[in-house]
Amino acid sequence: MKTSIHIFKSVFLLSMMVFTACDTLDEINENPNGVSPSDANPNLLMPSVMRPAATNILNLGYGDMAGTVQHTQKDGWFTGHNQSDWGLRDWTGWYDLLRTNRFLYQRAEETGLEFHKGVSLTMKSFIFGTVTDLWGDAPYTMALKGDQAGLENEFPEYDSQEVIYPGVINDLKAAAQIFATGNNEGVIPEYDLYFGGNATMWHKFTNSLLLRYYMRISEKMPEMARQGIEEVYNSGVYLMGADEDVAIDYIGASAGDSWPSATDFDAGSNFRRIKPCNTLLDRLLDYDDPRVGVWFRPVHCRWVEDTSLPVAVDPYIRENGQILNGVVSFQDIQYLDRIAEGNTYTRHYNPDLLGRQLDTREYVGLPPMLQGPSDHNLNPTGGQQLENQHVSQLSDHYRGRSGGFLKARIMSASEVHFILAEAAQRGWSVGDAETHYNNAVRYSLQTWGVGDDFDTYIQNPQVAYDGSLERIIEQKWIASWTTATESWFDWRRTGFPEMNVGEAAPESQIAVRFTYGNNEINFNAQQVAKAIERLEVTIGANRGPNNQWAKPWIIQGTGKPW
Structure with missing residues (x-):
């Protein structure tokens, strides 16, 4: 009882001090250094989406995905990198970005800034596209609505990839229409980390992502893919050269904003774990590829x-x-x-x-x-x-913190022209396959500083275009160095390039997806269970259906990659 009285007296005295110090409680609750959500400037939100989206892709493409597509292998702490021993993987970081991006869109609407809406739609498509590429079915139409009236306690349903991919494409088309106007009103260039407020470059990026996702669905929705790719090609608006690659530099001030294997922060042990994989290296050496000395020592x-x-x-x-x-x-x-x-x-x-x-x-x-x-x-x-x-080991470039080749690259002109080469090889009306193929190879060599070697390299009979899909995808796989996620998705879709499992392989084939993580299994069990039921289990059944070898919708029924 005495304790209660003392607490009451303390609270009363504190309340009196508050009222005598300020005219109103509103003055106490107002943080002079804070920003109200209702006043947030959309420019300040853009880097919070753009930078982590780029570095997340780099961390995958330089990290475990490079092991999966056999660009690299590790000789220390290697099982996850070499053998896809990932375990359950949560997607929390990606959905955190989507929430920030949704706020960016809301503030852009409230302030009437169309350019920023276009940026938000593009990044929404890029992130949701990445999530479904990696995991399969995922919350999409009901995602990010927990703050809306009546939905606070809802567990978001998982949409099929058959719904998500067309949704990604539709948002990209809406963004492209915004950027086509050239309007960049209200943008502060320094906060647009990709293009400095250049609406034309955003239009090229958005259309290039359309090419990526149309080709992604080419086996499942071939007519939509063909029409979409032909439309983008006829617009003439897409990434056209190595100087238009979508990439950001690292700051290099600390471990968190430096290249992942910077030796200044771990005595070089992480750097020294990563070695070239013979699957890639043998081809580079056989083809006298000039990039070998840029990437490896x-x-x-x-x-x-x-x-x-x-x-x-x-x-x-x-x-x-x-x-x-x-x-x-x-x-x-x-x-x-x-x-x-x-x-x-x-x-x-x-x-x-x-x-x-x-x-x-x-x-x-x-x-x-x-x-x-x-x-x-x-x-x-x-x-x-x-x-x-x-x-x-990797070349000495990759010991550094920043500068030079150390960029978080999320899309390249080389990738775009390999997509067009594949479309032409399929017989779609997008120009000449060999021309696109040659340009794709040229742009990759330019990206890695060896563009002067193009004429010699392209004349190698093992490199020159031979009319086959295998040749296109193999060179695209080589060119995806540090962006290995795209090669993984291409391999799932086409079965190229040929990669074999090794003596310590946990299964007879390479993994095809990430497993749903503990957060979803523990807190959204009913919905994730429905998504797991839609997976096709052909390998690793003893692991349960939520495994790395279970086929998501995008490759079911295609006979690929096995």
Whole structure:
């Protein structure tokens, strides 16, 4: 009882102090440094959607998706990257962006800013498109309505991809109509991280996304896809060159706004885990692809086959041909300094005595899905040391924080022209397939700073257009370096490029989707269960239907990728 009295007295005294300090309670509740939602400037909201959308795609395309499409493999903490051992994956971050984006649209409507409405519609389409691409069916028509009267306690239903993809396309068409007017009234260029307020470039981006999603549905809704792609092509408004790639730079001030493998923030361990995958590297080397040296670094120490060697393997490495007694390997940072000084490092082995061949190439990758990837190519420092001197690392660009090639790229002119090449190869009225194919290859080489090598590269019989879908998709897959999600979706749709699982593969095929996460399973169980029932389970049935190999609607009945 005394406690209650003391609390009452304290509250009363506090209340008196409040009333004597201010004329009204409204003055107390007003934060002089805050912004009311009703006064929010749409310009300030744009970066909160645009930057994380771009970096999320980069984190996927440079991260686990690069492992899935066999651009890279990891030799430390590798199971998720190499073997699609992802577990349940929530989409919370994507829907957080969609809520912010919905607020952007509301404020654009309230302030009469059409340009910002177009931006919001484009980003809504991009994000919802990504969600359904990755997971399958998802909340769409009933999503983001929890604050509306009568819907506060509703659990959002999952729409079929058959509904979501046309919805994405319709919103992109609406955005394109806005940008076609050229009106960019009210935009502050610095807050438009993609195009600095340029409505024409937004129109090109929006139409290019239309090309992406029309091609995505080409096996399921072929007539809609054909008509849509022909319409965009005839408009002449889409990304036309490497200088129009949709990408943002990293700031580089902290780990959170730097390239994901920046060595300044983790002593380089994350960087050194990532190695080229032989599925990609072998093709690059076979084709004399000029991008190989942009993306990867030669091995620190190269194996040399030597049948005159009296032992199976040199006990120590050689510097400029001379044995360095007692030195089996240097650390990565030591190699960098010594090689920069002009030294070369080798190690001899005798295949007859060793009983097997080693990879003696200048560039060496990891085969996909190895049981013990850190031991590959007779690494003398296996385990989690991540110092394999006999396997290539990424090029030194990817050690950095920002600048140069370190961009979060979400769409390229190269991708657009590969789409048009595929459409033409199908016989659709979009011009000449070889011309689009050549332009796509050219723009990719330009993006990676080796455009001068185009004439030589395109004349390689293994590269030159041969009229096949396989050739188009293979080169598109190569060009999707750091944007590997698109190659994953293309592979699901076409079965190209050919990729094989490795010895540690958890299933007989590569995964095709993300699994629904714990948030949905725990809090929206009835609706997610209905979505799971619509999946087609052909592989991994012992894992339950919500698995990485269960086919979503977009590939059901197509016979692809298996």
